[in-house]
Amino acid sequence: MYHKVWDHNALRKGFFKEFADDINAKIEDRTREIAKNLIKLGDSDEKIVAATGLSLEEVVVLRNQLKA
Incomplete structure (x- = not known):
């Protein structure tokens, strides 16, 4: 029960926001x-x-990069 409450509180307070930029960069890559x-x-x-x-x-930039 405490673990569930901690997870909820951590997500609610934005605990994982610090990782958002890294995750988004990996997705874009x-x-x-x-x-x-x-x-x-x-x-x-x-x-x-x-x-x-x-x-x-x-997409055009990527295509040109592959041609080079």
Whole structure:
């Protein structure tokens, strides 16, 4: 019971906010890696945007990076 109360209080007070930036950065990195894999598979930019949520500009930059 105490553990459950502690977890609730920790989440309510924003205990995990300090990790949010690191977690979001890892998610963004992973999303870009998925987009690169889709580019390598030959998917269209529009399909990659729809699948990953990246902007069209980001996908174009990734595609150009892979060409270089």
